[in-house]
Amino acid sequence: xxxxxxxxxxxxxxxxxxxxxxxxxxxxxxxxxxxxxxxxxxxxxxxxxxxxxxxxxxxxxxxxxxxxxxxxxxxxxxxxxxxxxxxxxxxxxxxxxxxxxxxxxxxxxxxxxxxxxxxxxxxxxxxxxxxxxxxxxxxxxxxxxxxxxxxxxxxxxxxxxxxxxxxxxxxxxxxxxxxxxxxxxxxxxxx
Amino acid sequence: xxxxxxxxxxxxxxxxxxxxxxxxxxxxxxxxxxxxxxxxxxxxxxxxxxxxxxxxxxxxxxxxxxxxxxxxxxxxxxxxxxxxxxxxxxxxxxxxxxxxxxxxxxxxxxxxxxxxxxxxxxxxxxxxxxxxxxxxxxxxxxxxxxxxxxxxxxxxxxxxxxxxxxxxxxxxxxxxxxxxxxxxxxxxxx
Numbered sequence: 069x070x071x072x073x074x075x076x077x078x079x080x081x082x083x084x085x086x087x088x089x090x091x092x093x094x095x096x097x098x099x100x101x102x103x104x105x106x107x108x109x110x111x112x113x114x115x116x117x118x119x120x121x122x123x124x125x126x127x128x129x130x131x132x133x134x135x136x137x138x139x140x141x142x143x144x145x146x147x148x149x150x151x152x153x154x155x156x157x158x159x160x161x162x163x164x165x166x167x168x169x170x171x172x173x174x175x176x177x178x179x180x181x182x183x184x185x186x187x188x189x190x191x192x193x194x195x196x197x198x199x200x201x202x203x204x205x206x207x208x209x210x211x212x213x214x215x216x217x218x219x220x221x222x223x224x225x226x227x228x229x230x231x232x233x234x235x236x237x238x239x240x241x242x243x244x245x246x247x248x249x250x251x252x253x254x255x256x257x258x259x
Numbered sequence: 260x261x262x263x264x265x266x267x268x269x270x271x272x273x274x275x276x277x278x279x280x281x282x283x284x285x286x287x288x289x290x291x292x293x294x295x296x297x298x299x300x301x302x303x304x305x306x307x308x309x310x311x312x313x314x315x316x317x318x319x320x321x322x323x324x325x326x327x328x329x330x331x332x333x334x335x336x337x338x339x340x341x342x343x344x345x346x347x348x349x350x351x352x353x354x355x356x357x358x359x360x361x362x363x364x365x366x367x368x369x370x371x372x373x374x375x376x377x378x379x380x381x382x383x384x385x386x387x388x389x390x391x392x393x394x395x396x397x398x399x400x401x402x403x404x405x406x407x408x409x410x411x412x413x414x415x416x417x418x419x420x421x422x423x424x425x426x427x428x429x430x431x432x433x434x435x436x437x438x439x440x441x442x443x444x445x446x447x448x449x
Contacts, residue, residue: 093283094367139343142361143335150328179331180365182284189358238280 074259075200076207082256084211085183087249092183092212095174096219097241101227105170106220110213112156112171114206116178117187120145120152121205124188125198145188146179153179183212219248262387269391276399281367285359286400291411294418296404297397298352302345302360304393306337307369311377311389313337318378330373331364338364349420368396 085091092113099109124145132138157175161168168175178184187208191201222244231240275281282303289299313333314321321329342360345353353360363369372392377385408415414430 090284090288091362093287094281097280097283139339142339142342142364143332146331146335146364147328150331176327177367179327180367180370182362182365185362185365186358189361193358 072200072203076203076210078259079204079207080211080214081252082258084215084252085186085208086212086215087245087252089186091186092181094177095181096216096245097238098177099171099174100216100220100223100241102170103217103220103224105167106216107213108167108171109174110209110216112160112175113178113181113183113212114209116149116153116156117184117205117209118202119156120149120184121188121191121201123148123152125191125201128192141189141192145185149184149188150179183209215248215252219245222248262384265384266387266391269388269393269395270398271395273392274395274399275368275392276396276403279371281371282396285362285366286396286403289356289359290400290404290407292355292408293401293404293415294352294420295355296400297417298349298420299356299359300393300397300400302341302356303363303366303368303396304390306334306341306363307372307393308386308389309337310334310369311372311385312382314373314377315380315382315385321378326378327370327374330370334369334373335364351418351423352420368392 079085083089086093086096095109095113099105127144127148128138128141132140132144153176156178157168160171160175187205191204194204196204219241223241226240226244235243269275271278273279276283276286285299285303289295310330310333314330317329338361341363342353345356345360372388376388380388405415414428416425416428418425
């Protein structure tokens with residue numbers, strides 16, 4: 069139990085997927101302009117990563133290993149992820165049309181969020197047991213949500229700050245992201 | 260003329276990393292050394308050119324509703340092939356790039372160009388677009404990694420990925436008796 073807890077803390081704070089591993093930079097810069105869409109995106113990513121990880125875990129150990137075709141891993145995983153994202157899109161469209169509108173183009177683009185494929189592959193290469201896999205694929209996107217939320221708060225503040233013209237928009241956002249990464253490096257050695 | 264403009268646009272105006280903010284994940288994670296940058300850049304260029312050509316060739320028989328899954332399968336197949344080739348012939352580079360080679364599948368540049376360019380244009384134009392965009396990506400990786408490698412090691416090294424021997428090293432060394440505090444030494448091995 070303590071192992072699982074420290075694993076979760078490590079995945080959320082220490083090895084944060086955006087700030088230390090640089091995965092999922094596109095939605096990090098693209099959807100972080102408003103706090104509400106940042107939370108929606110983060111929740112959608114948690115849902116997709118959890119679902120896709122569970123399916124790919126069983127597919128890999130049940131089908132690919134049994135048939136001895138592990139080299140088909142990449143093609144299988146990306147197809148599972150693409151169809152799962154399609155499913156999530158229909159789900160959100162039905163239950164929350166407002167969120168669907170605010171996420172816009174970034175919802176289908178979860179397919180190309182490298183965090184999803186990375187977590188699915190990482191669960192296999194690290195040889196996680198089923199429980200460890202569940203903890204990992206919940207806490208990694210939770211770290212994503214946390215950083216995305218903090219960053220969107222910073223960007224809402226940056227919008228009304230008076231920045232030099234050459235720095236407006238993405239440049240100043242990237243500098244803010246760098247400072248946040250510096251702050252998060254303080255968590256190293258926590259566990 | 261139009262083709263040439265398309266080709267040049269990938270470098271400066273529509274540079275995938277600096278202009279369009281695409282493919283940032285791998286660009287930031289990989290760009291620690293020049294070797295990684297060159298290897299990753301050429302890998303992406305190769306896959307982007309091939310996928311652009313295939314997708315442009317099948318653009319008329321691809322049903323519109325399932326085009327994204329079709330593109331993704333084409334790209335994933337190419338990436339798996341390149342990954343296996345690299346594991347066999349460029350072991351060092353394969354180990355250094357690690358998971359980022361398979362993550363080329365989800366690189367927004369490749370899917371973005373398939374959707375925005377290759378699905379609407381002919382094979383030759385799509386191939387040129389792939390080469391231009393890929394080299395633009397390589398160019399931006401080289402710029403970032405040039406700075407990062409020099410800050411980390413005070414030298415630039417370029418290695419042959421096939422046998423892991425260095426082609427050429429530029430080292431910044433200090434000379435005590437010189438008027439200038441330091442100079443750049445070049446070592447070239449063949």
